[in-house]
Amino acid sequence: MRVLVCVKRVPAPGARINITADGQAVDTAFLGFTMSPHEECAVEAAVQLVEQHGGAATVLTLGPAEADEQLRYAASLGVAEAVLLPIDGPDWDPQRTASAIGEAIAAIEAADGAFDVILFGNESADSGGFQVGIRVARALGRPIVNGIKGIEIVGDGTSLRARRDAESGMEVYELPLPVVLGVKEGINLPRYPTLKGRLASKKVAVALMPPTAVAGGQQMVTLWQPTEQASATVILGTGPEAAPAVVDLLEELGILK
């Protein structure tokens, strides 16, 4: 089984997300980088599929040269191959990102054979466009369902059963391979890299495929933080002695009747 997983390098902010003075980007001066939790789970799902059904997994990203870090993180967990679509400057819009990724996948498949399963995150952590995976699947002519929280290969490896949450419960889909899925956090519990995995990931050769896609119709103008009501926190007390004050509050709020 050949499995591809697409991830995006994003900053990992803590208490707040600071914006650069020109309003054009998140100020990453004091931040580490990561990928969306949905994508971490997609990487774990890719590794599990290969563990269960043989074959190999590949990770792909479109981003700056530094996104090498996210590719090697995936490699440290058991992904065998890594592909970087290097870009300079600001993020590409979703249409442009999707067409570049679609073209790269087509080129990889022409050389090495089709992927049976391609995994995306449900949405990227930062821009959250909810579309790159769907555009890529459509371009490849493959079925896609987003929001997937469970997968299982069925029918002698010809199809895949996928589950997702809906308001009224779980929806179940059965999709023929090759298939594309948008994965949500909760589908699995991602493993942590082992020391051996980390060392092995340093040796993975990252394939560079410079993208050429043209810009789409969505143009970011500026970013800012939503205004928050500054609230003076009422300190009800310190330690267990505060319990009566807390319960007074519960009564006042009508929570304790």
Next chain:
Amino acid sequence: MNVVVVVEHDRGALSSASLEALAAARPLGAVLAVTIGAGADLLIGQLAAHGASTVHQVHHDLLADYGPEAWGEAVAQLVTLLAPDAVIATGTDRGNEVIAHVAAILDQPMVANCTAIEPAADGGPWKLIRVRWGGSLLERCELTAATPLLTVAHHAFEGSPSPVEATVVEFVPELDASLARSMVIDRVERAAGVTLGTAPVVVGGGRGVGSPEAFAPLEDLAALLGGVVGCSRAVTNNGWRNHTDQVGQTGTRIAPDLYFACGISGAIQHWVGAMASKKILAINTDPDANMVTKADYAVIGDLHKVVPAIAAEIRRRRTSTSVLVT
């Protein structure tokens, strides 16, 4: 201006987000609502009450249940036929998914989760505000498109009645039988009961709780108040609790009357899932924790001592009132 609104429903039950999408569309022009599947035919009354002057009912065997590819194809064909000035859908899992399919089919841009929509003036771009980082950040963006395809962020527009007379038009798309490949084939219905998203009280625990067993006092407090337990991603990542309990950007958005945030630092990705709570009470050893400084109320101290003390005080008052009553 004609604006198509793709109505979200689950086998004929209208979602509240659909009313918000109708409210977002109304100021722009005539609202053409689109319902997919015969199961939604009965929605005409509700849609007209919210300002839809035309209801396009899309009928096809392959639309009997939800299928993202088939829904997307059907909407794309109708949009091609009607050539509206914009298409608006709900910024929900389904709404975003269907519009992304439409965007891919028509090779048009799509802007997800808008909070403000300003149509193009004099052939310029549409001016939009949308949310990023699950709502922690706002973005102003410009959209240049033959047919603007937008979804609206939850709670950005208020659904309110604005009754008109609706004309009903049937549309039968041409759908290839192969689209059956991505239709819902089965369902597991959720058991009735309080869920994290709807609970009146949520008792949330973070890394400070320390272990799966140490959630027992939080469970106890939640049960006393008719609420449920929630948690941070540090907790789910450690395998202490199931992801279904996670509050935040990649978990559940909660909106209880009161959220107890115990041993949670208040990272922005957690906060964004909790900020719709009416009141927040933080319990933390660190008076400078973000959760403490942003909360309405706080107790500074060890949650392992504070939480059981609150439960004990509730029990004490309950017994003394029942003694008074008898």
